[in-house]
Amino acid sequence: MTAQSRFEKALLIGLDSAVPGRWRRYAEAGLLPVGQRLLAEGAFAAECLPTFPTLTTTNWATIATGARPGTHGITDFNPHRPGDVIGASLQGFDARDVTAEFVWEAAVRAGLDSIVVNWPGSWPPRQAPVSASPDAPAPGSAAAEGEGPAGAAAPGRLTLVGGAGIELNEWRIGLPGMERRVALAAEQRFSTRAEPGAMGVTLPLAGETFDLRLTFRDSYDEVRSDVTLACRVVARGDGPAVRFSLLGAAAPLAELAGGEWSERLELPLSVNGGTVHGLFRLKLQDLDPAAGLFRLYVTDICRRTWLEQPAGVLGDTARFSGLPTPGVGWDSLGLGCIDIDTFVELTGMATAWLADVCATLLRARPWRLFCVHFHAVDSFYHLCSAKLDERTTPDPAERRRYEAAECAVYRQMDEAVGRLLAAADTPADTPADTPALVALVSDHGAKPAGARVPLRDILAGAGLLATGDDGGSDLAGGDPVGIAWERTLAAPQGSCYVRVNLAGREPQGVVPAIGFEDVRMRAMRAMLDYRDPATGLCPFSLVVPKEEAAVFGLHGDGVGDIVYAVREQFADEHGQMLPEDTRAVGDWGMRSLCLFSGAGIRPGSVIEDPVTLMDVAPTVCDALGVWAPLQADGRSVLESIVDRPGLTESVCGATPPADRG
Numbered sequence: 307m308t309a310q311s312r313f314e315k316a317l318l319i320g321l322d323s324a325v326p327g328r329w330r331r332y333a334e335a336g337l338l339p340v341g342q343r344l345l346a347e348g349a350f351a352a353e354c355l356p357t358f359p360t361l362t363t364t365n366w367a368t369i370a371t372g373a374r375p376g377t378h379g380i381t382d383f384n385p386h387r388p389g390d391v392i393g394a395s396l397q398g399f400d401a402r403d404v405t406a407e408f409v410w411e412a413a414v415r416a417g418l419d420s421i422v423v424n425w426p427g428s429w430p431p432r433q434a435p436v437s438a439s440p441d442a443p444a445p446g447s448a449a450a451e452g453e454g455p456a457g458a459a460a461p462g463r464l465t466l467v468g469g470a471g472i473e474l475n476e477w478r479i480g481l482p483g484m485e486r487r488v489a490l491a492a493e494q495r496f497s498t499r500a501e502p503g504a505m506g507v508t509l510p511l512a513g514e515t516f517d518l519r520l521t522f523r524d525s526y527d528e529v530r531s532d533v534t535l536a537c538r539v540v541a542r543g544d545g546p547a548v549r550f551s552l553l554g555a556a557a558p559l560a561e562l563a564g565g566e567w568s569e570r571l572e573l574p575l576s577v578n579g580g581t582v583h584g585l586f587r588l589k590l591q592d593l594d595p596a597a598g599l600f601r602l603y604v605t606d607i608c609r610r611t612w613l614e615q616p617a618g619v620l621g622d623t624a625r626f627s628g629l630p631t632p633g634v635g636w637d638s639l640g641l642g643c644i645d646i647d648t649f650v651e652l653t654g655m656a657t658a659w660l661a662d663v664c665a666t667l668l669r670a671r672p673w674r675l676f677c678v679h680f681h682a683v684d685s686f687y688h689l690c691s692a693k694l695d696e697r698t699t700p701d702p703a704e705r706r707r708y709e710a711a712e713c714a715v716y717r718q719m720d721e722a723v724g725r726l727l728a729a730a731d732t733p734a735d736t737p738a739d740t741p742a743l744v745a746l747v748s749d750h751g752a753k754p755a756g757a758r759v760p761l762r763d764i765l766a767g768a769g770l771l772a773t774g775d776d777g778g779s780d781l782a783g784g785d786p787v788g789i790a791w792e793r794t795l796a797a798p799q800g801s802c803y804v805r806v807n808l809a810g811r812e813p814q815g816v817v818p819a820i821g822f823e824d825v826r827m828r829a830m831r832a833m834l835d836y837r838d839p840a841t842g843l844c845p846f847s848l849v850v851p852k853e854e855a856a857v858f859g860l861h862g863d864g865v866g867d868i869v870y871a872v873r874e875q876f877a878d879e880h881g882q883m884l885p886e887d888t889r890a891v892g893d894w895g896m897r898s899l900c901l902f903s904g905a906g907i908r909p910g911s912v913i914e915d916p917v918t919l920m921d922v923a924p925t926v927c928d929a930l931g932v933w934a935p936l937q938a939d940g941r942s943v944l945e946s947i948v949d950r951p952g953l954t955e956s957v958c959g960a961t962p963p964a965d966r967g
């Protein structure tokens with residue numbers, strides 16, 4: 307293999323928030339067998355930097371476009387758009403907001419069929435719709451089996467599944483804050499205890515039934531069905547169980563003892579004048595009739611198929627494993643109402659289903675480029691990273707328990723990647739022995755959340771921000787609630803910006819153009835002069851005017867007038883810390899996982915040169931022999947990772963590989 311040779315295919319596999327040091331430690335210990343193999347066969351980037359802000363939407367857009375945030379436009383989780391009230395913007399999950407070409411669009415433009423699954427911000431399709439027409443044969447059909455790769459003259463076909471949020475069955479497009487909708491219903495809980503968010507239940511006398519009415523909260527479409535579970539405590543073996551039926555139906559749905567999950571259940575539901583089959587599971591968390599204790603967890607109610615182009619592309623999903631749960635128990639774990647084991651069981655279900663989606667498409671559809679994103683590691687870190695850190699969790703036994711859960715989530719990812727690679731070896735459209743490039747990446751690292759910076763108070767203390775009588779709350783996320791705009795000169799915007807309330811630009815602007823620089827300087831001085839009372843430290847690691855932020859890729863309408871970053875002691879799990887920021891304890895830091903593997907890649911090598919997430923799409927395109935996405939700012943690193951005769955050990959930083967046949 308030489309640099310001139312191209313790969314037939316490429317798989318771009320994203321693991322949201324996978325921390326390279328932690329992933330690598332588990333892989334090298336043999337706990338992630340697929341990761342261990344990829345490390346042994348591939349080139350691992352020692353220092354892969356995400357872009358700033360170190361956020362999900364921003365960096366999946368960067369990976370997909372090869373572009374800086376200023377170029378692709380997703381400059382925040384909720385990117386500011388002209389005319390938005392400062393700090394009140396919609397989330398950055400809409401593909402139509404991305405002002406750069408995606409890598410799959412570049413591939414399709416060059417004639418390569420591409421598949422994209424659950425990539426945040428990839429929905430809706432921006433290409434001309436590809437319908438299930440004669441040139442897009444049904445999965446598994448003879449036509450699909452017999453097809454060769456598309457020629458360069460005609461565009462390739464794009465298959466797109468999900469991408470409107472961070473999980474299948476989730477929708478965040480056009481929604482403010484962190485709001486989301488789910489395909490059919492969010493998770494729900496029933497309890498005889500007083501628990502936040504749970505519906506109250508009283509256990510009746512033995513043998514009597516009690517009814518639990520399901521709700522369809524946070525549903526994208528209105529569900530018009532009325533569904534009630536009729537429940538009865540029964541004796542089973544040594545102990546009690548609960549028999550669940552649909553009210554009015556003879557056959558029971560499930561019979562569960564305490565701690566047991568039901569099988570996957572299916573409900574016909576009335577949605578948009580038609581019937582949609584909702585999938586869900588029950589977990590009887592606790593049952594003790596003598597103590598009057600009953601706690602039931604009902605998963606999200608999910609659609610089998612939802613956002614797909616072409617429609618029906620997944621075919622029959624009945625054999626899929628797991629459950630496409632969008633919430634993975636996030637809310638309930640955050641409230642302390644499910645345990646960590648239940649959460650890991652839920653991430654396992656979501657990951658298994660997503661792996662089946664991928665394996666089905668890889669086998670049934672022609673493809674040269676395949677892109678997918680898995681989210682479970684990020685969900686785990688947001689909820690549990692403090693449990694892994696000795697500063698916040700001094701008890702070593704508790705830390706070990708959560709480390710086992712962390713490893714279990716990475717193992718779910720590893721198994722899914724293994725399933726993808728197995729399915730990719732038997733594609734419908736290319737011979738089985740053609741080489742594929744595998745790129746395994748994360749969008750950012752993680753670390754336990756720190757104390758929040760009281761940015762609103764800092765600006766108020768400098769006389770730049772005024773609140774109304776109710777005061778509002780000081781949210782680092784820039785929530786504008788309670789701000790008296792007529793007396794406010796500057797306000798927090800999103801994750802890492804301050805915006806001057808400029809007349810003629812902001813909807814409620816009061817600062818005349820002549821006063822702009824003065825207000826901005828006062829705000830920057832207030833931020834730099836501030837000291838955290840507990841530590842005496844200035845929480846900001848960077849405070850610069852917008853114009854100076856262009857050097858690290860932030861420019862355009864979405865960027866605030868001041869750009870700041872926060873030291874790790876004061877930052878969220880990720881987002882507000884600079885990409886280079888690391889902390890030795892526990893391998894935490896913002897750096898991204900980045901590994902390339904495939905025939906011809908120098909096995910077991912480490913890329914010591916700086917790599918950024920902007921380089922991933924150009925590298926994938928280089929491997930496939932197509933032009934990089936039109937606005938890509940990064941560069942291909944392929945030349946430096948392929949075996950090349952004459953290249954010495956000292957140049958490549960790894961021992962020359964044995965002949966790999």
Ligand SMILES: [Zn+2]
Pocket residue numbers: 322323361362363684749750
């Ligand atoms: Zn992320």
